[in-house]
Amino acid sequence: MTGLDSLAGLLGPGGTLQQLEPGFQPRAGQLQLAEAVAQVLRHGGVLVAEAGTGVGKTYAYLLPALLSGQRVLLSTATRNLQDQLSTRDLPRLMGWLGLSRRVAVLKGRNSYLCTHRLSQARREGHYLDDAALRQLAQVERWALGTRSGDLAELPELDDASPLIPLVTSTRDNCLGARCAGWQGCHVNEARRLALAAEVVVVNHHLFFADQQLRDTGVAELLPQVQAVIFDEAHRLNEIGVQFMGRQFSTRGWRQLSAALLEEGTRWARGFQPWPELASLMERQVRDFEAWVGAAARRPEARLLWLGASPEGLDPAAWRQRLLGLDALLARAEQALQLTQEAAPELRRLAQRVLETRQRLRGFMDDGQGPAVRWLETGRHTRLLEVPLNIGAKLSDLLKPEVAAPGGGPASGPVSVGGRPPPAWVFTSATLGVDEGLSWFTQPCGLADLATVLRVDSPFDYARQAAWHVPEGLPDAQDPEHAWALSQWLLSPVRLLRGRTLVLATSLRALGELARGLQEGLQGTGIEVLVQGQGSRRRLLERFRQGATGTPCVLVASGAFWEGVDVPGEALQMLVIDKLPFPVPDDPLVLARSAELKAQGRTPFQDYVLPETAMALKQGVGRLIRSEHDRGVLILADERLHQRSYGRRLMAALPAMPCLADQAALMDALAALSSPQAWLTRSSTTDPRPCS
The missing domain is CATH 1.20.1440 (de novo design (two linked rop proteins))
Structure with missing residues (x-):
């Protein structure tokens, strides 16, 4: 555990990482978070930590985890972050520190090639169209050389490819030990490596799937560990309730x-x-x-x-x-x-x-x-x-007297067999709007169990960004709103030459926005990329190239509200079509609201607004990704100015100056082409003057 005492020498000014990693900037918040993680790894317990965009939370939990010498489970919400941790961050840090740790990544079945299903697909290939047959041939060539069987090694295979279900297995169609390919099964090999590893990288879906299996007494997927660290923890409740149902x-x-x-x-x-x-x-x-x-x-x-x-x-x-x-x-x-x-x-x-x-x-x-x-x-x-939530399940796992199944440690302050006490860490850029992070801790059953830490973003939003609410558009709930917004956006998009990400709150709005922008930008040389017209990975790669290649706009929804990292000039205007209120007739929304009413509380104030603030916070986090980024946020919903709750929602976001009218917006967009012009403009404004 002595390695945990050297964090300042690794992360601080003049430290190891600043010497070894080009562009690494020591941040006080990162060191603060790393020391908090080290503390819980050393003494056990539960840490809930919100780390604003740019803090560097990944290194802040990976370094203490590696230095602790403990067996650690890292859980993420997305396979993208799994791949980043296992193929980039962990190998890089271990190399710099001269550490040797057995690391394994474990995903769900549909991420791994099933050789039995592949041969079956080839036998029945006459049912496939030409495009699917070409993809099948690619998979067959790759299958001859792959060791892991992880389909992420095939970037040309889209996540939504109809071929994937044909060459992967499910619990329903897996033949188990009776399969002729059982000995060389990629899923089995991944699980074997995970059970033997010291650092295991999984996702939240797999964590809860493991809980489900252990509860039945049938099997287990994940090893017993001394510490569990959840990144992207804001998705934990949403994912967990699906598996518990x-x-x-x-x-x-x-x-x-x-x-x-x-x-x-x-x-x-x-x-x-x-x-x-x-x-x-x-x-x-x-x-x-x-x-x-x-x-x-x-x-x-x-x-x-x-x-x-x-x-x-x-x-x-x-x-x-x-x-x-x-x-x-x-x-x-x-x-x-x-x-x-x-x-x-x-x-x-x-x-x-x-x-x-x-x-x-x-x-x-x-x-x-x-x-x-x-x-x-x-x-x-x-x-x-x-x-309604995962609180009962999660708090049971963390009770001191219970040895947690499913990859979890037995929680509590008492060391077992001379080993360090078990630890749980939950972290994300967005976990709440109050000091207790109650949006996250209450539904997860952690309010009375966790130490809570908030580390603010190091970015200077007051100088790096500004926000604007368009005037004169139809009401945000009007069916004509999305089309009208697409027409309003034409001038700003032309001025910026693309460099715009448009986040829609519904698929219907996404379609209207995409159609309006495509028609209005015809002949300008600005390409409109649309979610669903290509894999998420390919769309983001193309969008990142927009600053140096053909200019483009990306119109997206759902999955693009979080986990999208486009630093630099490729993204300089972020548009959110309207406030992301929860769907009012969603059964979970209705049931949770009814529960609050029964407690004498106000569902809109205590549930709807916090949910909206968290979704808004996630979306806005796409705009500024580094200390050098500059950009403008368009919130196309006049309720921010017209309704009393607007101030509460804006208070959940970083403090940015408001651009009061269209002229001020166009001036700000024009200034984005010149860092000096932007700095001059920023020095004369105050955060949120028109909110």
Whole structure:
């Protein structure tokens, strides 16, 4: 543990990192965070730390983790950060420090090539179109040389490629030890390395999947460790509730039906009426979807489920429908019991049918504890049940008397067997708006367990950035708002020659903004990149090249609100189409609001506004990524000026001067082309003068 005492010599002025890493800037906040992490690693307990953009939190937790000599689990919200930690940050730091630590990265099944599924895809390649066949050939060539089987090694394979499900496995279709490729299985090898490693890099999905498996007493994915560090911890509750809940989907039903027909015919033709059974299953689920859809009265809907059945559905008829589906699953189960010894595929299929039936029957009872249920219609129908938060589960893991399963340590201040006490660290750039970071600590059950630390961003937002609210646009809730905003943006975008990221709060708005910008910028030489038209990775690579190549604008939603790092001149204007309020009819939003009302609290003040502030904070964090960046934030929602809550939302953001009118905005954008002009302009303004 003596290495933890040398952090100032590593991170401070004139320290090791400043000497070894070009461009490294010592930051007091980074050292403060690193020392706090070292403290909890040394003495045990729970640390919740918000580290503003630019603090350098990655090194601030990696250095103490490596120097501690403890076995550590690092968990992130995204595979991108997993790859960054395992392929860049950890090797670099270990090389500089002369440390030798066994590091392993472990992802979900759909990140690894399955050689059995690959050969199956080749045999059935006549079903694929030409583009998919070309991709399949690329995968086959790569498969001959890869050691890890991690599809991230194939940058040309888009994340959304339809080929990925054909060459990877799922829990449902994995044959386990009965598979001919079991000995060389990439998933098994990744898990073996993780169980033997001293530093294991996972994601939050895998952490909770491991919890799920251990709770059943069946298996484990992750090793027992002495410390767990969650980066991007702001996503923990959102991801955790999905894993702690359950769902039944007609999509899964159809996949099961297709597997019955395919595998039954292949391995037990003539022993059971597979075509008849599959046809009955398809017809039954089609009738079920039609009946539910008629009650929903619109193509895509969420039906609250507060009683015996979802809203608008007769309880007796609802139960009868579920019993009908259950009866068909029972018939499939019986057919497979009689034939499953014919092939491993049939034994695995029998297990799938059993698990599907258990999920369905779980929705035929009265629900489990403080959870919310709902039904979703759309391309498929889904029955869902999730807890309101992960607080109970997480606080149980951290109780001193409980040895935490699933990669977690036994928490508490007492050293075990002479080893350092276990430690938990939760960190992100956005965890709350108050000193207690209650937005994060309360739903995660940490309010009374954690030491809380807030480290402000080192960036000088008052001089590096400014913000503006356009005037005269339709109301933010008006359907015409997105189109009008796209037309308003044409002049600023032309002046900047692209260099603009537009974040939409809905897919409908994204489509309108993209269409308006594409039409308005035709013939200007400015390209409009749109989320969904290429992989996230490729879009960001192209956008980063906009400052030196063909100028461009990127219009995006959802996944681009966080984890996007575009330092330099490629991004100088960030546009947020409107305040990112939670979807009002979202069942979780409604249930959490109802719970607050029952406690005598105000849902809008205590839940809706904090959620909006955190989402806004995440989006705004895309603009300034280094001490040298300069940029303008456009918040295209006049409610910031018109409603009393506007001040509260702006208070959650870094202090920046407000550009009061269109002329001031255009002057500021023009000044971005000259650092000296921008500095002169900044020196005459005060943060938020028009808020």
